[in-house]
Amino acid sequence: MTVVIVGAGIGGLVTALRLHHEGLDCEVYEQSEQIRELGVGLNALPNAVKELAVLGLLDWLEELGVRTSELFYTHRLGHEILRRPCGMQAGFSYPQLSIHRGQLQGVLLRAVRERLGPDAVRTGHRLVGFEQDARGVRADFVGRRGEALDPAHGAVLAAADGIHSTVRSLLFPEEGPPCWNGVMMWRGATDWPEFGTGRAPTAPVKPSWTPPASAATWRDMPTLPTRCRPTSTIACRPPARWCSATAMAARKA
Numbered sequence: 090m091t092v093v094i095v096g097a098g099i100g101g102l103v104t105a106l107r108l109h110h111e112g113l114d115c116e117v118y119e120q121s122e123q124i125r126e127l128g129v130g131l132n133a134l135p136n137a138v139k140e141l142a143v144l145g146l147l148d149w150l151e152e153l154g155v156r157t158s159e160l161f162y163t164h165r166l167g168h169e170i171l172r173r174p175c176g177m178q179a180g181f182s183y184p185q186l187s188i189h190r191g192q193l194q195g196v197l198l199r200a201v202r203e204r205l206g207p208d209a210v211r212t213g214h215r216l217v218g219f220e221q222d223a224r225g226v227r228a229d230f231v232g233r234r235g236e237a238l239d240p241a242h243g244a245v246l247a248a249a250d251g252i253h254s255t256v257r258s259l260l261f262p263e264e265g266p267p268c269w270n271g272v273m274m275w276r277g278a279t280d281w282p283e284f285g286t287g288r289a290p291t292a293p294v295k296p297s298w299t300p301p302a303s304a305a306t307w308r309d310m311p312t313l314p315t316r317c318r319p320t321s322t323i324a325c326r327p328p329a330r331w332c333s334a335t336a337m338a339a340r341k342a
């Protein structure tokens with residue numbers, strides 16, 4: 090039995106590793122020509138880390154990430170609002186890991202290629218449709234210039250094609266695009282000598298910064314530590330095709 094997985098993001102790659110671990114064949118199809126290590130920091134909570142540990146990835150990930158022992162919030166002048174323990178310090182059997190999203194994806198991709206074979210992830214394949222019958226499912230792809238590529242056949246199609254999922258839009262054509270709730274979140278990563286408990290990843294951090302769209306420059310951010318110098322900036326305005334909070338309220342009504 091072959092599972093056709095669409096999308097080589099974190100969801101698609103972990104699904105491939107887990108299915109392989111259970112003895113099932115799978116192929117991963119990704120629209121990007123090249124999978125690059127994009128993003129900034131994310132937190133893998135103990136339940137997620139447990140899954141990654143079962144796949145034998147914990148040592149690799151601990152080299153790149155930080156075992157997070159506590160989380161605290163402060164207001165803009167540094168006064169503490171809330172502090173709580175995380176991961177094993179909070180009594181879980183597995184740690185919480187703060188890790189660069191791109192590096193996590195890189196580890197997963199390496200593991201998929203090592204375990205499932207160098208061609209297990211087929212890049213430059215954008216899913217445009219699928220058809221299911223009693224024998225299985227056929228997935229149709231196009232390349233970068235819109236040219237038709239060979240279809241994939243499997244017993245199951247697993248859609249891991251992200252928030253703008255093509256598979257979901259085909260299954261639920263009336264649903265429309267995702268709704269933006271109006272909350273803007275921004276994050277950064279930088280080399281820093283010591284902070285809080287002083288833990289740091291052993292591998293160097295790729296500096297990056299994502300300022301809010303309303304900030305004319307990163308200097309407009311009052312909470313930015315003065316030593317945090319971004320090397321790249323990405324505007325994070327919601328994409329035009331996302332509907333607004335007002336449209337979301339109208340849709341609910």
Ligand SMILES: Cc1cc2nc3c(=O)[nH]c(=O)nc-3n(C[C@H](O)[C@H](O)[C@H](O)COP(=O)(O)OP(=O)(O)OC[C@H]3O[C@@H](n4cnc5c(N)ncnc54)[C@H](O)[C@@H]3O)c2cc1C
Nearest residue numbers: 096098099100119120127128129131190215216250251255
């Ligand atoms: C570039 C990027 C950077 C991110 N950075 C952060 C971060 O710094 N911190 C954080 O917490 N979260 C970040 N996220 C979000 C986080 O990674 C996701 O919320 C989470 O990992 C969801 O994973 P996913 O596999 O479901 O989807 P995604 O990670 O979005 O992956 C979906 C994949 O499917 C591919 N795809 C989409 N449509 C098709 C199609 N039709 N055919 C074939 N392939 C398709 C996409 O190219 C993508 O590789 C980022 C996501 C992306 C895409």
